[in-house]
Amino acid sequence: MISAVTVCVEYADFLRHTLPRLRAQVSRVIIVTVAGDESEDVAKDNDCEVVISRRVYENGRFCLGKARNEGFEALCNPGWVLSIDADIVVPDMSSLPLEIGCLHGMQRRQATNSQDIDGDWSSLPMVADRRTHHGYFQLFHAADKRLQVPWFPENSKSSSHDDRTFRFRWPKSLLRVLPVECLHLGQTHIDWLGRVSQEFK
Numbered sequence: 001m002i003s004a005v006t007v008c009v010e011y012a013d014f015l016r017h018t019l020p021r022l023r024a025q026v027s028r029v030i031i032v033t034v035a036g037d038e039s040e041d042v043a044k045d046n047d048c049e050v051v052i053s054r055r056v057y058e059n060g061r062f063c064l065g066k067a068r069n070e071g072f073e074a075l076c077n078p079g080w081v082l083s084i085d086a087d088i089v090v091p092d093m094s095s096l097p098l099e100i101g102c103l104h105g106m107q108r109r110q111a112t113n114s115q116d117i118d119g120d121w122s123s124l125p126m127v128a129d130r131r132t133h134h135g136y137f138q139l140f141h142a143a144d145k146r147l148q149v150p151w152f153p154e155n156s157k158s159s160s161h162d163d164r165t166f167r168f169r170w171p172k173s174l175l176r177v178l179p180v181e182c183l184h185l186g187q188t189h190i191d192w193l194g195r196v197s198q199e200f201k
Helices: 012-025 039-045 064-073 159-167
Strands: 002-007 028-033 049-052 080-084 103-111 137-141 175-185
Touching (some): 012 028, 012 039, 012 175, 028 064, 039 049, 064 159, 137 159
Parallel strands (some): 002 028, 103 175
Antiparallel strands (some): 080 137, 103 137
C-alpha cells in the first residue's frame, strides 16, 4: 500500500488532470495547500485528505520542504510513501518492483496539453535530464534508516535544492528506476520559487 503526498499551491489546473489517476493507484492521498486555494476543492472532489499549510510561506518565500513535511506529519504508520508533484500523471503502479531501503524514481515524458494524457504516451518526448530520482516522483519506505526528521530540508533557497538534498540521502547503489514512465504536464524547471508557468489546458 502506498500513501501519496502532494504539495499543490496555485496548481489546481494541473491537479484536476493528475489527481483522479493518482487516487486510483494508491491507498491514500494527502494534498498540502493553502487556505483559499482551489486545490482544496479538487482534493475533496477526489476523496483525498487536505492539509492547510501554515509554513509554506513562513519566511516570506515559497518553501516546498516545509509543506511536504506537513504532509508527511499527517501520515500514521505510512509504509510506502510517494512524494509526487501536482503536475505528474502516474501510470499503472499495480506491480512495481519495490525494495525497502531504496529510493525509487521514474523517467518522465512531457505533455503540452490535456489531450496528450489519454493518448499514446510513447509518442511524447522524454524529458531530457538527470533528475530521475528528484522531487517530481520519489517513492520510499517510511522505515528506511536514511530518513531523518524532518524528512525534507526546510532552510534551503529553492525547491530544486530541497529535492536534491533529499535524493542524496541515498547512495547511487540504492537508487532504483522503475520500469514504467510518468507524464509531466506543461513546462519543466521553472516553478522552483512558486508558480510562474502558464495555465494548463
